Amino acid sequence: MLVAAGGVRPRRGRNLQGRYLSFAEREEIAVGVAAGESVRSIARRIGRAPSTVSRELSRNATRGRYRASVAQMSAFERASRPKPAKLATNLRLRARVEADLAKRRSPEQIAGRLRREFPDDPEMRVSTETIYQSLYVQSRGALKQELTRYLRSGRALRHPSRKVGQRKNRIPNMVNISQRPPEASDRAVPGSWEGDLIIGAGNLSAIGTLVERHSNFTMLVPLPEGYKPDQVAPALTRKIQQLPLQLRGTLTWDQGPEMRDWEQVRIDTGIEVFFCDPHSPWQRGINENTNGLLRQYFPKGTRLDGFTEGELDAVAYQLNDRPRKRLDYQTPNEIIRSVLLR
Known part of the structure; x- marks a missing residue:
């Protein structure tokens, strides 16, 4: 029954027992x-x-x-069920939700952005769960199930999320995150970054990811030759040097061996580099979440060494144009522009 309902628990029919008034x-x-x-x-x-x-x-x-x-x-x-689905009866709202799904925005981002854009128009607002229900329960007659391919998971059924482990690696002379200045730990202060790699098919290729903590602004670092330390450091340096000085505050990375030459990155860019504790991905949680979003564009099993910098910049721009719940459904592009105009 659960599979037939798209992984969503079927709704009950008319039932006024239990918590309802008798x-x-x-x-x-x-x-x-x-x-x-x-x-x-x-x-x-x-x-x-x-x-x-x-x-x-x-x-x-x-x-x-x-x-x-x-x-x-x-x-x-x-209490009558099923009720007419809002996305089945409101064609204007449905068209907007379908367009936003095609932009790879999550149901939560879509619902939050609609509340922000239409605060006085309840007909142009819809809940996150309604979008999921309309995608996964085809009997509701609203959104087409093929739109699920635009979701982060791309699944045709809903499943609980899983936790991903974190490997332990040591780096010479590393500076622990505990020594990071307090202002860098405060997301209200621009210029603090989190970084990592997403790994391609067979662990043979990778892309570097940089996420600014205040704005969620993301930059992608091409690594066409591989992700050994002597390949990562110069590529990372070139990308960070594209930033204005006011945004080169700190960079927090995990203890991956690719950052062996972090001291050279610090010297060449002026950015202070800190390393997380072993098995502590939450210490760079924004980056972890962003890497999950990027898997929509670069699924596991994809080779990642064939993308040009221009192609990666285009993906980053689309990601930075998504409204975020933490930003009150503003986009990272909007936030970073306001920082640079101060």
């Missing part, structure tokens, strides 16, 4: 209203929260009158 409780509310009792008094008598009684009266009272039979019938109708 008809007997509604009759008690009607008696209390007719007697002029307060909401709190009625709630105490039926053993419900005052907010529950207040919401019930707001939904079902007409001109100050409340009838239990009418309220019960209204609740029964509201």
